[in-house]
Amino acid sequence: MQVIYPPKPRFLLGQLAAHVVVALIALVVIGGATRVMEAGLACPDWPLCYGSFLPGRQMNLQVFLEWFHRLDAFFVGIVLITQFAFSLCWAKNLPKWLPWTYGFLTLLVAFQGFLGALTVLQLLPSLVVIAHLAVAFTLVAIMSGVTQQLLNPGKSIFPLWLRCFGFLSLFSVMVQSLLGSRVATSWAAQRCMDFGDSCNLLLIHRASSIPVSFLVILFVIVSSLKRDVFVNQWPYFLTIIFLIISQIFLGVLSIHLGMSEPSLIIGHQLIACLLVALISALNFKGRAIDESSQSLFVTQSTLDTCHG
Numbered sequence: 001m002q003v004i005y006p007p008k009p010r011f012l013l014g015q016l017a018a019h020v021v022v023a024l025i026a027l028v029v030i031g032g033a034t035r036v037m038e039a040g041l042a043c044p045d046w047p048l049c050y051g052s053f054l055p056g057r058q059m060n061l062q063v064f065l066e067w068f069h070r071l072d073a074f075f076v077g078i079v080l081i082t083q084f085a086f087s088l089c090w091a092k093n094l095p096k097w098l099p100w101t102y103g104f105l106t107l108l109v110a111f112q113g114f115l116g117a118l119t120v121l122q123l124l125p126s127l128v129v130i131a132h133l134a135v136a137f138t139l140v141a142i143m144s145g146v147t148q149q150l151l152n153p154g155k156s157i158f159p160l161w162l163r164c165f166g167f168l169s170l171f172s173v174m175v176q177s178l179l180g181s182r183v184a185t186s187w188a189a190q191r192c193m194d195f196g197d198s199c200n201l202l203l204i205h206r207a208s209s210i211p212v213s214f215l216v217i218l219f220v221i222v223s224s225l226k227r228d229v230f231v232n233q234w235p236y237f238l239t240i241i242f243l244i245i246s247q248i249f250l251g252v253l254s255i256h257l258g259m260s261e262p263s264l265i266i267g268h269q270l271i272a273c274l275l276v277a278l279i280s281a282l283n284f285k286g287r288a289i290d291e292s293s294q295s296l297f298v299t300q301s302t303l304d305t306c307h308g
Helices: 008-036 062-087 097-121 124-150 158-183 188-195 199-224 227-256 262-284
Strands: 002-005 296-299
Touching: 008 062, 008 124, 008 158, 008 262, 062 097, 097 124, 124 158, 124 262, 158 188, 158 199, 158 262, 188 199, 199 227, 199 262, 227 262
Parallel strands: none
Antiparallel strands: 002 296
16 A cells, blocks of 8 residues: 655654654653652752763652753754754755744744753742743644644645634643643642632632633534544544543542642643644644655555654
8 A cells, every 4th residue: 555745855854743742742741740749959950960961879760850851851952953954954845934933943942941941040930830831832732733734734624714713722721731730830739628728720720621621622523523524533533532531530530639649640731732732733734745746655564653
């Protein structure tokens, strides 16, 4: 069985971008684990850790989480700079928007590094931590969209009005996640359950989860009404529904257990990040490119890669 892939430079950058999406999701999850395990200041200096690239005697679980979080961020930055350089070298064979997008992503990663430094040097201020997560979600959304545009070029599978609906769903998920980060970084859940203090923030987060979930599910339902879209994209739709249900379940269970299970909180952030990546991918996915365009013909088995 033969399938048509985009032109080779575009295909190679798309494959690399897909791996960057996985690395970014891992970065968000490791960052969440670092916060939950109270390891944000495990390395008291920046960008090194205890004055060295690889701390030895000081290494423990908390130091490892913070160190590995920085290592993953460094890897993402290097790969994005590499992609930016390739997009400039192959500019004639790539869309005109791609080098500009990679240039913006490179600046965004640099800003993310600056925010990461502030979280350490300013002793984890809540608003800086939230901004750090907001930039991370933005990177995931843009890179997921870039991946789809590179690997699935062509006219969008959605009409303009439905894409706007999708972007509204994407934005609502990101805002809800940042509100959850505010609850976590201000310890509002623990203070509410233990002392009856700061309950308003927790209640707002819980109440807003209902309209956000409804909005995302409605986007999936409306998108599924287009038969050709549903036939080709049903795995995306089912995964999004599953993630929404899982997210609600983890949130309720975390509160019921008094926010005492770090794995539930980390899983809650992982699902939020996956939702951002999937909804963005759907919004930027294009229809199959025309066979008359310059394409790389390969068999299904030769480049059948697995991404997160």
